[in-house]
Amino acid sequence: MKAVIRNYRWLPGAFAALLAAATISAAEKTAKTSAAASTPKPLVDTLEFKNGDRLRGTFSSYDSGGVHWKHHAIExxxxxxxxxxxxxxxxRSRPSKGTAYNCVALLAGGDELAGNLIGLDSQKLRLETWYGGTLEIARAGLRSLWLGFRQDEIVYQGPTSLQGWNVSKGMEGVFRHLNIMAAGGALDMAEVLEEAKKKDAETPSWEYKDGAFVSNGRGTLGRDLKLPEDCMIEFDLECQGYPQLGIYLYADATDKTSGINSYYLNLSARRAYLNRMTGTSSRSVGSTEIPLLDGTQSKLRVGLRASLEQKALVLYLNESLAHKWPDIGELPKRGSALIFNYMGASPLKISNLRVSKATGPLEDLTGAAAAISVKEDLVMLNNKDKISGQVQAIKDGQVAFLLQSNPITIPVERVRWIHLAQAEKADAKPPASAVRLNFALRGSVTMTMEKWEGDQVTGRSPHLGEVKFATSAFKSIQFDPAPARPSATPVSSATGSSTLFQQPVIRR
Structure with a gap:
């Protein structure tokens, strides 16, 4: 049977090209994929100028002579x-172990430092860190402490392949469209469609390339990750134009997106929409304008902190709070799967995907502090009781606290967070020579950078004094930064906002 074309002169050529491209054998494609997977992806740095220009290459070093940059085509x-x-x-290559922490310190100015709590006295806080050894932070520059972080329980980290993921076929939408056209008498494409469907198995909507999931067009990618009731989902998103990405959380299926139970987040043109899907019905939880989704950002770090206990979902973009949905309701039948549904046409890439069990608080410290008193220290316990007074010290697993002139002790394991009233002051603009180093795993530190070379960066911080950090701890350096907004992203002990001090919402 020959295809009959009526006013669709472009289709024969288009399908010829489609079918020709689809003739690559499965064995040949598998060989290419295996070769790509076995070859480490080169680590490429990016330098962005204030005028918008970009230069790829390798950040070699920094000293009094400025930034030294290596480009493969320039000597x-x-x-x-x-x-x-x-x-x-x-x-940079990041350590895979030894990065856990049990405390996050929020500093005046908005910087955050994660580490293991050693102690606090009237002068300083002491943290043990993998990236800078023992840090001593001046108490006068300390805003709050968030406690109770435990060793990360990583649910998924990758990708390393498509194994275990359910991938929809990239041409299914085209097939449906052409069948509708054929039913209307415009085409008789039966043989063409049958042949194309045979080749369709070699043209999935998503594929794995160089440590990332890459879209080949519209389609879904799903997997039952056994999402915990409190979880953190993080990934890098690269695309041209608007993301047009749908994310299904706690879905009860992986091979479809209709007729399922799930929370559905749609990242589209300058907006984020959240719906609660229950079978064949869908109810809006709310939408909000997101300026970062304006189509100009080619790469975003996306974070989703979900708490079914608190019935809340928080969206982070580039490690800053984008929006919080405080009441997402309940699903009548909850699953544990994660599905990505790409609805655009241009290529889209998802990499550095990390799913972990959340172990820290979700609430807004600002509101809690303002509701009681900003003239005294404020302590919130794990049962959400709050007490105000004076934190005298933290030592040997106990918080020494003065409550209405009466000294008491509180076990550290009972404390969720501590807000120190003395830090209620305007954030000073950092000196012109300061830079902000953003940690790959969470937080930031603002300092005058003296030298970056090899595996070490040195400088001086107003809150820490002379510092020496491992360069592998950082993912970016901001020059001439404004005062930082708290990232509120305990994105890991591996991977990271918020009116008192701009609503720090801790993600875990």
Missing amino acids: PLLAVKPAEISVIRVE
Whole structure:
């Protein structure tokens, strides 16, 4: 049977190209995929200028002479004036173990430091960290402490392949469209469609390339990850234009997106929409404008902190709070799957996907502090009781607290967070020479950088004094930064906002 074309002169050529492209054998494609997977992806840094220009290559070093940049096509090293730089994004191999922490310190100015709590006295806080050894932070610059973080329980980290993921076929939408056209008398494509469907298995809507999931067009990618009731989902999203990405959380299926139970988040043109899907019906939980989704951002770090206990969902973009849905309701039948549904046409990439069990608080510390008193220290316990008074010290697993002139002790394991009233002051603008180093795993530190070379960066911080950090701890360097907004992203002990101090919402 021959295809009969009526006013669709472009279709024969288009299908010829489609079928020709689909003739690559499965064995050949598998070989290519295996070769790509076995070859480590080169780590490429990116330098972004204030005028918007970008330069890819390797951030070699920094010293009094400025930034030294290596480009494969240019000899010798390039010397770049720091005054012309907006941000440097660095790709480094990160440690896979030993990065857990039990405390997050929020500093005046908005920086956050994660580590294991050693103690607090009238002068300083002491944290043990993998990236900078023992840090001593001046108490005068300390806003709050968030406690109770435990060793990460990682549910999924990757991707490393498509194994275990349910992938929809990329041409299914085209098939439906053409069948409708054929039913209307415009085409008789039976043989063409049958042949194309045979080749369709070699053209999935998603594929794995160089440590990332890459879309080949519209389609879904799903897996039952056994999402915990409190979880953190993080990933890098790269696309051209608007994301047009749907994310299904706690879905009770992986091979479809209709007739299921799930929370559905749609990241679209400058807006984020959240719906609660129950079988064949869908109810809006709310939408909000998101300026970062304006189509100009080619790469975003997306974070989703879900708490079924608190019935809340928080969206983070580039490690800052984008929106919080405080009441997402309940699903009549809850699953534990995660589904990505791409609805665009241009390529989209998802990488550095990490799903973990959340172990920290979700609530807004600002509101709690303002509701009681900003003139005294405030302690919130795990049962959400709050007490105000004076935190005298933290030592040997006990918080020494003065409550209405009466000294008491509270076990650290009973404390969720501590807010220190003395830090209620305007955030000073950092000096012109300061940079902000953003941790790959969570938080940031603002400092005057003296030297970046090899595996070490040195400098001086107003709250920590002279510092020495491992360069592998950081993912970017912001030049001439404004006062930081708390990222509120305990994105890991591996991977990270918020009116008192701009609503820090801790994600776990």
